[in-house]
Amino acid sequence: MLSSPDIGPLEQEYVLAALRSGWVAPIGPDLDAFERELAERTGVAHAVALSSGTAALHLALLGVGVGPGDVVVVPTLTFAATANAVVYTGATPYFVDCDPATGNLDPDLLGAALAGLRRDSTPVGAVLTVDLFGLCADYDRVLPMCERYGVPVIEDAAEALGADHRGRPAGSFGQAAALSFNGNKIMTTSGGGMLLTAHAALADRARYLATQARLPVPHYEHTDIGYNYRLSNVLAALGRAQLCRLDEMIARRRDLRRRYGKLFAGLEGVRILGDSDGTNAWLTPVVADPEEAGWSTTELAAHLTAARIETRPIWKPMHLQPVFAGRPGLLSGAAERLFDTGLILPSGSSLGEEQIAHVTAAITEFLDDHA
Numbered sequence: 409m410l411s412s413p414d415i416g417p418l419e420q421e422y423v424l425a426a427l428r429s430g431w432v433a434p435i436g437p438d439l440d441a442f443e444r445e446l447a448e449r450t451g452v453a454h455a456v457a458l459s460s461g462t463a464a465l466h467l468a469l470l471g472v473g474v475g476p477g478d479v480v481v482v483p484t485l486t487f488a489a490t491a492n493a494v495v496y497t498g499a500t501p502y503f504v505d506c507d508p509a510t511g512n513l514d515p516d517l518l519g520a521a522l523a524g525l526r527r528d529s530t531p532v533g534a535v536l537t538v539d540l541f542g543l544c545a546d547y548d549r550v551l552p553m554c555e556r557y558g559v560p561v562i563e564d565a566a567e568a569l570g571a572d573h574r575g576r577p578a579g580s581f582g583q584a585a586a587l588s589f590n591g592n593k594i595m596t597t598s599g600g601g602m603l604l605t606a607h608a609a610l611a612d613r614a615r616y617l618a619t620q621a622r623l624p625v626p627h628y629e630h631t632d633i634g635y636n637y638r639l640s641n642v643l644a645a646l647g648r649a650q651l652c653r654l655d656e657m658i659a660r661r662r663d664l665r666r667r668y669g670k671l672f673a674g675l676e677g678v679r680i681l682g683d684s685d686g687t688n689a690w691l692t693p694v695v696a697d698p699e700e701a702g703w704s705t706t707e708l709a710a711h712l713t714a715a716r717i718e719t720r721p722i723w724k725p726m727h728l729q730p731v732f733a734g735r736p737g738l739l740s741g742a743a744e745r746l747f748d749t750g751l752i753l754p755s756g757s758s759l760g761e762e763q764i765a766h767v768t769a770a771i772t773e774f775l776d777d778h779a
């Protein structure tokens with residue numbers, strides 16, 4: 409309900425055609441076409457289809473040389489996969505807080521973090537930006553700053569396919585970017601991901617590592633530890649059908665966000681997080697300051713749960729996660745505040761008019777009760 413897969417006859421047609429063609433495992437023409445089509449869509453030269461967005465992040469980090477002894481700057485306000493991928497490489501995540509207006513990496517704090525790490529002679533392997541809930545990070549400020557410190561940028565665009573930053577597509581920033589086609593994302597292959605990069609050598613290396621690092625000889629020679637990270641041809645066919653419908657699905661999510669915006673418009677201390685032109689509107693979080701609004705998002709969540717409507721808090725910041733306790737970072741409290749005062753509303757493009765009417769009626773009822 410929060411963000412369910414949006415699957416119809418076109419998807420059935422594409423997957424059946426792939427099955428009937430005999431290209432079931434592992435590679436095939438749909439896989440090649442899916443990579444080409446996404447490279448075209450995002451304006452990036454090379455695309456490697458993988459089994460998940462997390463795999464794409466892992467290979468992107470390896471591709472810029474991140475390894476044991478490095479720290480990688482990661483926004484604390486993200487989904488755990490961002491930080492997990494850093495740990496897979498043997499590097500340490502360094503958590504930096506967010507801009508309270510957007511939830512994305514705070515460029516001022518990033519600058520302070522990079523300066524501090526340089527002072528301590530800590531090797532910084534990469535800055536891993538996240539385009540939170542479908543809104544691109546502030547690349548106008550982040551990219552020049554990282555360039556000044558000579559640190560490569562990796563873009564976690566798992567939530568942001570179809571978004572843009574001043575006309576430039578999400579997935580085209582940094583040395584490499586990761587997309588996700590998990591079941592809850594803006595489009596899905598049931599599970600899958602893509603690495604995007606302008607660098608042919610990085611793409612080749614990722615493709616090689618994703619297929620068990622087999623050297624091209626008949627007996628399979630190995631000089632590296634590889635991974636089994638490739639997407640299958642059948643799932644790529646599903647992805648191609650979804651890509652045909654991406655703009656229509658984004659339009660539905662944006663429309664839903666506009667309707668939520670109208671419900672909460674003019675209320676003191678209440679806003680839609682990251683409400684900006686370039687967003688793909690993957691998920692719509694509402695943020696309410698309980699002092700100013702006179703109600704909390706916890707109360708709103710309880711009201712919606714009673715009406716059998718699924719909501720979810722904003723991601724719990726990584727520095728508060730038990731598994732990352734004690735990791736270094738630079739924090740302002742902004743992510744924690746958003747976690748305490750934000751709520752993700754049902755945002756899926758497969759929501760029907762009747763379901764949307766039910767959700768908006770329940771929100772209106774709550775707001776009338778708290779007016």
Ligand SMILES: *Cc1c(COP(=O)(O)O)cnc(C)c1O
Nearest residue numbers: 460461462487489490566588590
């Ligand atoms: C979903 C997500 C991922 C992981 O993608 P998977 O395809 O599920 O592995 C990584 N980063 C962020 C920010 C995500 O939302």
